[in-house]
Amino acid sequence: MPAxxxxxxxxxxxxxxxxxxxxxxxxxxLMDLLYYGEFGILEQVASGPHGDVVNLVGSKGPPGVGGGxxxxxxxxxxxxxxxxxxxxxxxxxxxARVDESAGCLYGLGAASEKVDFALKLLAASAVRAETLKxxxxxxxxxxxxxxxxxxxTVLAGADTPDxxxxxxxxxxxxxxxxxxxxxxxxxxxREVRYRRMPPSRGFFKVVxxxxxxxxxxxxxxxxxxxxxxxxxxxxxxxxxxxxLAIECGEAPNRVPGRAELLIATSDDELPPLxxxxxxxxxxDGAVIPFPVDDLADxxxxxxxxxxxxxxxxxxxxxxxxxxxxxxxxxxxxLSSDRDAMRGTLTFWTGPGCDHRAVVERFAHxxxxxxxxREGLSLDIQMLQDRPAFRGAEGAxxxxxxxxxxxxxxxxxxxxxxxxxxxxAGITGGRDIPTLVFGPGRGxxxxxxxxxxxxxxxxxxxxxxxxxxxxxxxx
Numbered sequence: 001m002p003a004x005x006x007x008x009x010x011x012x013x014x015x016x017x018x019x020x021x022x023x024x025x026x027x028x029x030l031m032d033l034l035y036y037g038e039f040g041i042l043e044q045v046a047s048g049p050h051g052d053v054v055n056l057v058g059s060k061g062p063p064g065v066g067g068g069x070x071x072x073x074x075x076x077x078x079x080x081x082x083x084x085x086x087x088x089x090x091x092x093x094x095x096a097r098v099d100e101s102a103g104c105l106y107g108l109g110a111a112s113e114k115v116d117f118a119l120k121l122l123a124a125s126a127v128r129a130e131t132l133k134x135x136x137x138x139x140x141x142x143x144x145x146x147x148x149x150x151x152x153t154v155l156a157g158a159d160t161p162d163x164x165x166x167x168x169x170x171x172x173x174x175x176x177x178x179x180x181x182x183x184x185x186x187x188x189x190r191e192v193r194y195r196r197m198p199p200s201r202g203f204f205k206v207v208x209x210x211x212x213x214x215x216x217x218x219x220x221x222x223x224x225x226x227x228x229x230x231x232x233x234x235x236x237x238x239x240x241x242x243x244l245a246i247e248c249g250e251a252p253n254r255v256p257g258r259a260e261l262l263i264a265t266s267d268d269e270l271p272p273l274x275x276x277x278x279x280x281x282x283x284d285g286a287v288i289p290f291p292v293d294d295l296a297d298x299x300x301x302x303x304x305x306x307x308x309x310x311x312x313x314x315x316x317x318x319x320x321x322x323x324x325x326x327x328x329x330x331x332x333x334l335s336s337d338r339d340a341m342r343g344t345l346t347f348w349t350g351p352g353c354d355h356r357a358v359v360e361r362f363a364h365x366x367x368x369x370x371x372x373r374e375g376l377s378l379d380i381q382m383l384q385d386r387p388a389f390r391g392a393e394g395a396x397x398x399x400x401x402x403x404x405x406x407x408x409x410x411x412x413x414x415x416x417x418x419x420x421x422x423x424a425g426i427t428g429g430r431d432i433p434t435l436v437f438g439p440g441r442g443x444x445x446x447x448x449x450x451x452x453x454x455x456x457x458x459x460x461x462x463x464x465x466x467x468x469x470x471x472x473x474x
Contacts, residue, residue, distance in 0.1 A: 002243060003434035005049055005119070005122050005462055006098070006105075006455075006458070008030050008033070008041070008118060008122060009096075009105070009115055009118045009458065010096040010098075010105070010107075012026070012029055012030070012114065012115075012118045013094065013096035013105075013107045013108065013109050013114065013115065014094050014095070014096060015029055016094060016140060016250065017075055017076050017077055017093070017109070017142065018076065018077050018078060018079060018080070019076050019077075019078050019079070019142075019143075019144070019147060021022040021081075022042075023054060023076075023142060024266050027043075027054055027056065028076070030056055030075075030117075030140055031043075031056065031331075032369070033060040033122070033125070034056065034121065034138075035090050035120075036125070037058065037060070037062050037122075037124065038125070038128075039058030039059060039060045039124075039125075039138070039193055040058065040059050041056065041057070041058055041062065041213055042056075042057040042059075042114075042157070043055070043056055043057075044056075044057070044150060044153060044154065044157070051191065051465075052206055052268065053142050053150060054142045054144065055139065055140065055141050055142065055150040055154055056139070056140040057137065057138075057154060057157075058124075058137065058138045058139075059135050059136070059137045059138075059158075060124070060127075060129045060132060060136060060194075060472065061065065061129065061134060061135030061136060061349055061450060062132060062133065064136070065134060065136050065138040065320050066159030066160070066162055067134065067135065067160065067162040067383065067467065067473075068134040068135030068136055068137055068158055068162055068473060069134065069136050069161070069163050069164075069165070069468070069472045070136070070137045070138075070139060070140070070161040070162060070163070070164045070165070070290075071120040071124065071136070071138045071164070071165050071167075071465065072114045072138075072139040072141065072151070072154075072165070072166050072167065072423070073114075073116045073117035073120060073139070073140060073141070073167035073438070074141050074142075074143045074144045074167070074422075075113060075114045075140045075141065075142055075147070076142045076143055076144045076147070076322075077109040077112055077114055078113075078146060078147070078250065078251050078254075078447075079110055079250040079251060080093065080108070080250075080449075081212035081250070081257055081447045081449055082209065082211065082257025082370055082470070083208065083210050083225070083449055084110065084208070084212065084252075084449050085256070085449050086108075086157040086236045086449050087322050087449075087450070088106035088107075088273075088426050088449075088450050088452065089106050092346065093107060093108035093124065094108060094451070096108065096110060098452075098453075099244065099423065099457065100273075102114050102277040102426060102452075103168050103225070103454055103455050104334065104356075104452040104453060104454050105453050105454075105455060105458065106450070106451065106452045106453060107233075107451065107452075108451060109364065109451070110452050110453050111143070111169055111440040111446055111451045111452060111453050112144070112169070112440070112446070113167040113168065113169075113217055113438060113446045113460065115439065115440075115453060116167040116168075116169075116438040116439060116440070116461070117138070117140050117167060119439070119458065119461050119462045119465060120138050120465050121138050121140075122329065122343060122462065123275040123462055123465035123469060124136045124138050124320075124345060124465070124469055125414060125464045126466060127466075127469055127473070127474065128356065130237070132473050132474055133377065133472040133473060133474060134162065134472065135457035135473070136328055136469050136472075137158075137474045139154055139162065140205075141154070142207065144152075144251075145251050145253055145255040145385065145420060145421055145422070146183065146254070146332075146346075146383075146384065147251075147384065151426050152426060155426075155430070159320055159434065160187055161432055162343040162472075163396070163397070163398040163401075163433045163434070163472065164424075164427045164432050164433070164434045165398075165402070165436075165437055165468070166422045166423060166424050166427070166432075166434065166436045166437075167422070167437070167438040168420050168434070168437070168438050169420070169435070169437050169438055169439065169440025169441060169442050169443070169445070169446070169453075170436060170437055170438050170440070171441050171442055172411055172414075172438075172439060172457055172460055172461065172464075173414045173415065173416050173418075173437070173459075174399070174403075174406070174413075174414065174416070174417070174435050174437050174439070175389075175394065175415075175417060175418040175435065175436035175437065176390070176391045176399075176417065176435065176436075177389060177391070177416075177418070178388065178389045178417060178418045178419065178420060178421055178422060178424065178425075178436065179325045179348045179349060179350060179388050179419065180348070180349040180350070180351075180353065180386050180389070181253070181346055181347065181348050181349060181384055181386050181387075181421045181427050182255070182346070182347045182349060182358055182359060182384065183252040183332075183344060183345070183346045183356050183383040183385075184344065184345050184346075184347075184359065184362070184380055184381065184382055184383060185270065185342055185343070185344050185380070185381040185383055185384070186299065186302060186303060186306070186342070186343055186344075186345060186354055186366065186378075186379075186380055187296055187340060187341070187342040187343075187378070187379040187380070187381070188298050188299050188341050188342075188377070188379075189295075189340040189341075189377050189379070190295060190340075190375050190377075190378070191206065191337055191339075191375040191470050192267050192339050196392050197241060197264075197288065197290060198240075198241075198264070198291065199266075199293075200264035200265060200266060200444075201244065201263065201265065201266060201267055202266075202267055202268050202269065202270070202281070202343075203244075203262070203263070203265075203282040203286065203383035204262070204263050204270065204279050204280065204281055204282060205260065205261070205262055205266050205279070205280050205281075205282055205289060206228075206231075206259075206260070206261040206262075206263055206277065206278070206279050207258070207259070207260055207277070207278045207279075208224045208227050208228045208231065208248075208258065208259040208260075208261070208276060208277050209224065209257075209258055209276045209277075209278070210222035210223055210224030210227055210256060210257050210258060210276060211253070211255070211257055212250065212252070212254055212255055212256075212257030212345055212447040212448065213255040213257075213446075213447055213448065214255070214420075214443040214444070214447055215253050215254060215327060215330040215332070215346065216325055216326045216327055216348075216419050216420075216443050217255075217326075217443050218222070218255060218326075218327060218348070219445050220255075220444060220448075221254075221255030221257065222255070222276065223255050224229075224248055224256045224257055224258050224259040224261060225248045225249065225256045225334055227259075227274070227276060227277070228246070228248060228259045228261065229300075230274075231274055231277055233427065233461045234274075235265075235270060235271055236269045236330055238267075238448075239265060239266045239267045239355070240265065240266035241263055241265050241266075242262075242263060242264040242265075242291040243261060243262075243263055243291060243292055243296055243336075243337050244262040244263060244264055244288060244289045244290070244291055244292065244410055245260075245261065245262040245292065246259065246260070246261045246262075246292070246296070246334060246335060246336050247259065247260045247261070247282030247335045247336070248331075248333050248334050248335065249332050249333015249335070249344065250333065250447075251332055251333075251336060251344075251345070252330070252332035252333075252344040252345065252346045252383060252384070253318065253330070253332065253346050254332055254447050255334050256332065257447075258282065258377075259288050260284070262288070262289065264288070264291065274416065275323040275474070277353075280398075285308075285458065289385065290338075292336045292341060293300045295312065295336065295340070295341035296334070296335075296336070296341055296369065296375075298341070298376055299334065299341045299343060301369050301370070302366035302367075302369050302378060303331065303343070303366070304368075304369075305365045305366055306361075306362035306363070306365045306366035306371035307329050307345075307367065307391055308364070308365065309361045309362060309364070309365030310347065310348075310358045310361050310365075311328070311329070312379075313353060313354070313358055313361065314328040314329070314347060314348070314349060314353065314358070315372070317330065317343070323425055325348035325420065328347065328348055329345065329346070329347055329348075329351075329446070330345065330346045331343060331344070331345055332344040332345065332346060335443050343423075344383065346384070347352075348389055348421070349387075349389050351388045351390050352429040353388070355385055355387070358377050359380070359382060360395070361379070361382050363378075364426040364431065367382070367439055379428050385428065386421050386422070386423060386425055386426065387425035387429055388438070389422065389423050389424040389425040389428055389434070389440065390428070391424060391428045391433075391434045391435060391436075391440055392458065394428055394431065394433060394434070395434065395435055396433040397433065398434070398435055399415070399433075399435065400432040400470055401471050402435055402437070402468060403415075403424065404467075404471060405464050405467035405468035405471055406464055406467075407462075407465040408462070408471075409460055409463035409467050410460065410468075411460050411464060411466040418436065418442070419442075419443060420442070420443055422436050424474050432460070437461075437464070439454075439458050439460070439463065440453050440457065441453070441454070442458075
């Protein structure tokens with residue numbers, strides 16, 4: 001891989017593209033690269049739950065010719081993982097560093113599609129526009145696996161692609177199969193009315209430290225929400241413990257790595273603390289919210305009832321094909337806000353699963369579980385709806401072209417299935433030949449403070465993109 005390519009990748013990783021943070025510096029860098037790469041540029045902006053969502057589309061090729069090869073990636077890196085020490089980059093997650101002895105690039109986003117998009121853009125930039133017989137289009141969508149992306153919007157504003165290559169850390173394999181997912185935000189609110197603070201002697205801030213990981217790699221993380229619930233149950237065996245506030249979780253598809261709670265107790269001191277749990281008394285004069293135990297209990301009751309109602313649909317025979325996810329259901333987090341409790345859930349699905357039916361059954365069961373609890377209202381918001389991908393039969397001419405490009409780049413032409421979810425089910429569902437490919441060793445290296453990708457994989461992916469663009473578009 002040419003040295004300027006690696007330098008550019010490190011420059012892009014140095015920009016903060018976390019959801020909820022100002023992406024303007026990252027967008028400016030990508031716009032500059034598109035401009036100097038001779039691309040026509042389209043910027044799409046839409047409002048999202050984390051602020052404005054920006055999609056960048058760069059196209060180059062002969063005038064008046066549609067279709068072509070689309071190279072698409074999501075480029076946001078979501079929230080920081082826990083723990084977040086970043087020893088590999090000197091404590092700064094944005095100071096991407098090459099470790100020659102390990103042969104890896106380290107930094108926040110190093111194992112994500114953010115790097116993958118940079119390689120695609122630079123590979124397409126290396127091809128002169130006058131040599132192209134078909135367009136090559138690069139698309140950066142400011143989302144990630146856990147948040148809705150702009151694929152339908154991007155497709156609606158352009159000619160239908162001849163073929164689409166979507167990014168994911170596939171370990172340099174071509175994915176023709178992966179699960180779909182439905183992510184929900186379940187919220188429960190109570191009537192605002194006069195409440196009395198129950199008598200308490202101790203008021204504490206509790207920090208529960210786990211370890212982030214991808215939800216499909218549960219064993220690599222420590223679920224801070226589960227540890228929180230277990231700890232509260234143990235403490236309540238020794239006395240009254242009331243939860244005043246809770247904040248836990250980073251994204252629907254992650255093992256929650258950290259939780260913060262405010263609690264009130266009937267004793268001045270708490271029982272022995274388990275590993276990973278720390279406590280400090282609240283200072284005199286601190287603002288104390290009213291307890292939310294009723295909301296937490298209602299939320300967990302509604303969640304459990306809803307999950308029980310849809311589990312058979314997730315485990316139906318038609319859903320157990322191809323890349324079966326290790327986990328079918330995951331709770332990504334839970335947070336309170338005075339008189340409301342909200343949490344996220346993700347359901348991983350297969351091609352035999354009706355997403356609308358899953359959501360309706362979940363909502364009906366969750367609502368029924370709260371019958372008899374006065375003053376509570378339930379709200380369900382869909383955060384993500386991505387169908388499963390089965391593209392082996394619909395890849396058309398893209399599959400042999402991709403295999404030839406892999407061999408030309410010195411890589412084995414391996415095709416298989418993955419457990420991460422992309423928008424390939426959307427493009428494949430529109431009969432667009434689609435494959436998933438990218439550098440990175442998969443879900444085991446995501447959402448960790450030692451995130452990295454081997455340099456050899458970056459070099460191989462760059463060469464593959466160059467070969468595929470030449471074969472398809474020149």
